[in-house]
Amino acid sequence: MQIVNVENLQKNYTVYQRKGLFREKRIIRALQNISFTVNRGEFLGYIGPNGAGKSTTIKILTGIMTPDGGSAIVDGMVPYRERKLYVRNIGVVFGQKTQLWWDLPVRDTYSLLKAIYGVPESRFKEQIGYLSGHLELGEIMDRPVRQLSLGQRMRAELAAALVHDPELLFLDEPTIGLDIVSKHRVLQFLRELHSRGKTIFLTTHDLKDIEALCQEILIINHGSLVYKGTLEGLKGMVKLPRVLKIQLREGAFSLDGRCTGFIERYAARYDSKTGTIDVELSDTARPANVAREFMQVMEIEDFRITDPSIEDVVRVIYRK
Amino acid sequence: MSGLAIAMTSFNRSRAYLLNHLVNNLGSFIFGYIYVSIWKAALGDSPETQAMVTYIMVNQSILWVTMFLSRGAYIPQKIREGTIVFDLLRPYGLLFCSFFEVAGHGLYSLIFRAIPIFLLGYLLLGVSPPEIGRLLPFLLTLFNGFLISFLFNYFVGLWSIKFLSPTAAQGLLYMTMNLLGGAFLPAEYYPGFLRFLMPLLPFACANYYPSSVYLGTVSLIRALALQCFWIVVLFLLALYMTEKLTRSIQVQGG
Amino acid sequence: MRSVIALFMASLKAQYEYRLNFWLDTLINGANLFSDFLLMAFLMLSFKEIGGWSLGEIAIIYSIVEMGWGIFRFFGEGLHRFEELMVTGRFDLLLIRPMNTVKQLLLERIDFRRLGVVVEALAVAVFGFTASRIDFGDMWLAYISLVFFSTVMTFEINIILAAIAFWTVRNSDIIVLAFYSTRTAAMYPAHIYGPVLKNVLTFIVPLASVAYFPVGYLTGRITSIIALISPVLGVTALLPVTVLIWKLGLKHYASTGT
Numbered sequence: 001m002q003i004v005n006v007e008n009l010q011k012n013y014t015v016y017q018r019k020g021l022f023r024e025k026r027i028i029r030a031l032q033n034i035s036f037t038v039n040r041g042e043f044l045g046y047i048g049p050n051g052a053g054k055s056t057t058i059k060i061l062t063g064i065m066t067p068d069g070g071s072a073i074v075d076g077m078v079p080y081r082e083r084k085l086y087v088r089n090i091g092v093v094f095g096q097k098t099q100l101w102w103d104l105p106v107r108d109t110y111s112l113l114k115a116i117y118g119v120p121e122s123r124f125k126e127q128i129g130y131l132s133g134h135l136e137l138g139e140i141m142d143r144p145v146r147q148l149s150l151g152q153r154m155r156a157e158l159a160a161a162l163v164h165d166p167e168l169l170f171l172d173e174p175t176i177g178l179d180i181v182s183k184h185r186v187l188q189f190l191r192e193l194h195s196r197g198k199t200i201f202l203t204t205h206d207l208k209d210i211e212a213l214c215q216e217i218l219i220i221n222h223g224s225l226v227y228k229g230t231l232e233g234l235k236g237m238v239k240l241p242r243v244l245k246i247q248l249r250e251g252a253f254s255l256d257g258r259c260t261g262f263i264e265r266y267a268a269r270y271d272s273k274t275g276t277i278d279v280e281l282s283d284t285a286r287p288a289n290v291a292r293e294f295m296q297v298m299e300i301e302d303f304r305i306t307d308p309s310i311e312d313v314v315r316v317i318y319r320k
Numbered sequence: 321m322s323g324l325a326i327a328m329t330s331f332n333r334s335r336a337y338l339l340n341h342l343v344n345n346l347g348s349f350i351f352g353y354i355y356v357s358i359w360k361a362a363l364g365d366s367p368e369t370q371a372m373v374t375y376i377m378v379n380q381s382i383l384w385v386t387m388f389l390s391r392g393a394y395i396p397q398k399i400r401e402g403t404i405v406f407d408l409l410r411p412y413g414l415l416f417c418s419f420f421e422v423a424g425h426g427l428y429s430l431i432f433r434a435i436p437i438f439l440l441g442y443l444l445l446g447v448s449p450p451e452i453g454r455l456l457p458f459l460l461t462l463f464n465g466f467l468i469s470f471l472f473n474y475f476v477g478l479w480s481i482k483f484l485s486p487t488a489a490q491g492l493l494y495m496t497m498n499l500l501g502g503a504f505l506p507a508e509y510y511p512g513f514l515r516f517l518m519p520l521l522p523f524a525c526a527n528y529y530p531s532s533v534y535l536g537t538v539s540l541i542r543a544l545a546l547q548c549f550w551i552v553v554l555f556l557l558a559l560y561m562t563e564k565l566t567r568s569i570q571v572q573g574g
Numbered sequence: 575m576r577s578v579i580a581l582f583m584a585s586l587k588a589q590y591e592y593r594l595n596f597w598l599d600t601l602i603n604g605a606n607l608f609s610d611f612l613l614m615a616f617l618m619l620s621f622k623e624i625g626g627w628s629l630g631e632i633a634i635i636y637s638i639v640e641m642g643w644g645i646f647r648f649f650g651e652g653l654h655r656f657e658e659l660m661v662t663g664r665f666d667l668l669l670i671r672p673m674n675t676v677k678q679l680l681l682e683r684i685d686f687r688r689l690g691v692v693v694e695a696l697a698v699a700v701f702g703f704t705a706s707r708i709d710f711g712d713m714w715l716a717y718i719s720l721v722f723f724s725t726v727m728t729f730e731i732n733i734i735l736a737a738i739a740f741w742t743v744r745n746s747d748i749i750v751l752a753f754y755s756t757r758t759a760a761m762y763p764a765h766i767y768g769p770v771l772k773n774v775l776t777f778i779v780p781l782a783s784v785a786y787f788p789v790g791y792l793t794g795r796i797t798s799i800i801a802l803i804s805p806v807l808g809v810t811a812l813l814p815v816t817v818l819i820w821k822l823g824l825k826h827y828a829s830t831g832t
Contacts, residue, residue, distance in 0.1 A: 063669065340744060
């Protein structure tokens with residue numbers, strides 16, 4: 001059951017650069033033929049380096065921006081054509097911008113949004129109760145927004161996007177700048193929303209968030225889609241070697257020529273300050289054999305084998 | 321010469337908005353034209369008209385150096401953004417730093433705001449150019465007018481340190497400068513005792529004296545004496561209040 | 575409508591919380607604008623008439639323009655500060671709500687301190703009716719309708735000027751040039767200006783049509799009946815322009831962002 005269907009989406013920006021007296025026109029291709037679908041109830045992570053086209057995609061999908069080519073159909077509607085009708089069923093959080101009324105208490109923002117979306121009183125009460133419970137809004141409800149800490153504000157922000165209980169959520173960096181505790185609370189709540197069947201579209205720079213929450217990820221770079229699939233599939237796509245990490249015994253950090261030659265042969269990296277050696281293991285190498293060889297020439301305290309992290313994988317993809 | 325460095329930075333910061341300011345200059349010129357039209361309608365074809373047109377447009381030009389200086393000498397903005405702590409960490413006082421910051425902006429306003437507005441008045445409204453002998457006296461009283469205006473704006477800044485919001489003090493300053501600065505009305509036209517009081521007050525130092533010296537209707541000696549008196553009084557007050565307030569500084573936000 | 579009431583109550587509560595600042599700001603706000611009128615009054619102690627109009631008569635057109643401005647600032651602070659929404663990109667947040675963007679801008683903030691301006695304009699009007707030979711008994715309906723048209727026109731002009739920020743991002747200096755200056759000019763009898771400014775006030779930023787022309791007709795200075803109906807003409811002519819420019823602006827924003 002698809003809820004988002006994007007086909008061949010294109011967007012170009014024209015920028016003018018001053019060159020002496022003249023302005024030079026330059027076209028930036030922000031999105032080049034992007035296609036993907038999202039199923040109802042999916043928790044999708046959307047990642048990409050700065051300037052890759054993430055916010056352009058979000059702006060088109062939320063009806064803020066019109067594409068130059070291609071189509072986007074969300075929930076049976078074209079967002080940028082039927083904006084007012086369409087936005088009734090989506091909730092949006094832009095982590096960098098607040099939609100709360102700055103001078104008013106948090107509670108009053110919710111009343112205003114209730115009036116704007118035409119939420120009936122009984123459903124409003126129920127929804128605020130639910131949000132307040134999960135996001136722990138009780139203590140901040142009657143405080144003006146300008147007095148809130150960043151973590152408190154982001155929780156209030158999430159609740160504001162959910163006053164009208166939408167089915168589809170677009171969250172643009174909702175955890176930016178949060179401390180560990182606040183972040184944990186927000187992620188916990190997103191998981192709860194997902195378990196209630198909401199479809200969530202999350203962009204973030206924090207891959208740990210993605211790992212914790214999303215089954216599906218979408219990666220964009222230079223305006224093109226580079227990957228859509230599961231996290232596991234992504235690791236399979238970029239073959240990064242496992243690494244054998246060796247820790248030398250204290251006091252045995254200075255190595256003789258035989259040892260350094262040995263390290264060179266394995267193309268390993270040696271850090272003489274901490275006494276650690278990283279050996280990349282090729283597919284055919286047997287870790288036990290490699291470790292044994294090292295143990296024969298150096299005094300070794302400890303060793304372990306690490307799998308490539310999601311950050312390592314994504315870094316390789318971004319660099320392409 | 322940290323003072324000059326501060327002033328240069330402030331000058332260049334203002335220059336980033338040059339295009340906006342040029343648009344604003346046109347608006348400011350229209351304001352001058354409105355007041356000129358009112359005076360022309362009031363005076364008719366009398367010999368005094370030419371002098372009044374010049375008086376109004378000289379004032380309208382220097383308004384950006386003597387009245388609409390940076391709000392509260394940049395202090396309210398720094399409090400809001402929380403950057404005032406950096407100023408307090410520097411090896412010089414708040415008064416020193418604010419002065420050079422405002423001075424850089426003032427010099428910018430003189431070049432890119434006052435002079436263009438004056439030229440528009442000269443070309444389109446027939447404003448009399450300055451007589452050579454009065455140019456230096458005018459610039460001298462203009463500089464003093466700037467000093468007075470800076471000190472007033474600085475007091476607004478100090479007020480916002482104490483009460484966190486500059487709006488009330490700022491509004492009060494504009495109102496008093498508007499009413500008693502003489503930009504629209506020279507002293508002779510004030511009713512009753514105000515006619516005698518207005519030229520004695522520090523507000524008149526900002527607009528009434530520079531433009532009267534420009535026209536030669538007030539002697540340089542008299543203008544300088546009054547301006548210097550008020551500069552000394554206000555400066556000593558500023559020193560005293562800075563000392564008192566920087567001890568109890570509050571920083572909003574953070 | 576319910577959202578307006580919700581915001582009204584919430585804003586009132588929030589602003590009234592800092593009672594001293596609230597009253598002080600309101601008072602100074604009104605007094606500040608009153609100082610402009612006071613200077614005019616000082617001037618007219620010496621001259622009695624400006625372009626054939628007495629101070630009392632000028633006070634009436636002055637107050638009509640001023641009141642429109644005061645009421646605009648009361649509801650329209652969001653429009654007035656539109657530049658901020660463009661600079662910060664916060665305008666996006668208005669587009670994700672199921673409501674007309676202009677309506678939302680009016681909901682951005684209700685500024686109760688602007689009541690100081692409204693009271694000041696009222697005081698100038700009271701003075702005007704007392705000092706001139708115009709009888710309020712005959713004129714109250716005309717005065718109230720002119721204030722209405724003045725308010726509507728102030729909204730129209732300011733929506734157009736806000737829309738310019740869709741292209742230029744910053745617009746506060748354009749507002750000074752196109753509105754503040756013309757607003758001030760429209761507070762005095764328009765025939766004292768040269769043809770350029772007078773034509774601007776009649777046909778381009780037609781603020782003279784809500785005060786100078788109709789009051790001129792009612793005091794018998796202008797004979798053409800067009801002067802009487804000029805407020806309706808002015809407001810009606812600006813309406814399609816306002817809607818068109820705003821819509822074009824939205825379209826431009828949707829295709830470029832900021």
